[in-house]
Amino acid sequence: MSQSSFDDEELFGEAATEMRAEVEDALAEAWRALPDPDDVWDVDADNTLGVLNALKGALDTGDATEQLREAKKQFVIGQRADAFEDAGDLEAEIEELESLLGDIETAHEEASDLASTLPGLRGALDDAVDDDSE
Known part of the structure; x- marks a missing residue:
């Protein structure tokens, strides 16, 4: 190999291009792994608890x-190395995806909390009705 094939600037440029591609690929995978909107909206269940359990399953970010974590790791390394000429688009996409995942995880937690509360609430209401009947 000739010495010119080991030019530091050229190697750095190649590495930066590869790193950006890795970030973009990880982001694309993360977007594809998001829950399907129809699965979140359309539920087939016989009762409220079934609906909530189906919703919890549909809100799994898988x-x-x-993938977002992988994208952020590569992004942070590239950013600290000043490897990206313009990282604004990557940073904006990471923030958008992070916000969306946060919303999905919050909804998942709320559905989980409600699903775990409903059986006890139903039991308490059944007891109250039974006590009132006596």
């Missing part, structure tokens, strides 16, 4: 969180 690999999206891990």
Whole structure:
């Protein structure tokens, strides 16, 4: 190999391009791993608890969180190395995806909390009705 194939600037440029591609690929995978909107909206269940359990399942972020983590790791390394000429688009996409995942995780937690509360509430209401009947 000739010495010119090991030019530091050229190697750095190649590495920066590859790093940006890795960030973009991880972001694309994260977007694809998000829950399907129809699965979140359309539910087939016989009762409220079934609806909430189906919703919890539909709101599972799966690999999206891990893919976002991978994108952020590569982004932070590239940003600190000043490897990206313009990282604004990547940063904006990461922030948008992070916000959306946060909303999904919050909805998942709320559905989980409600699903765990309803059986006890139903039991208490049944007891109250039974006590009132006596």
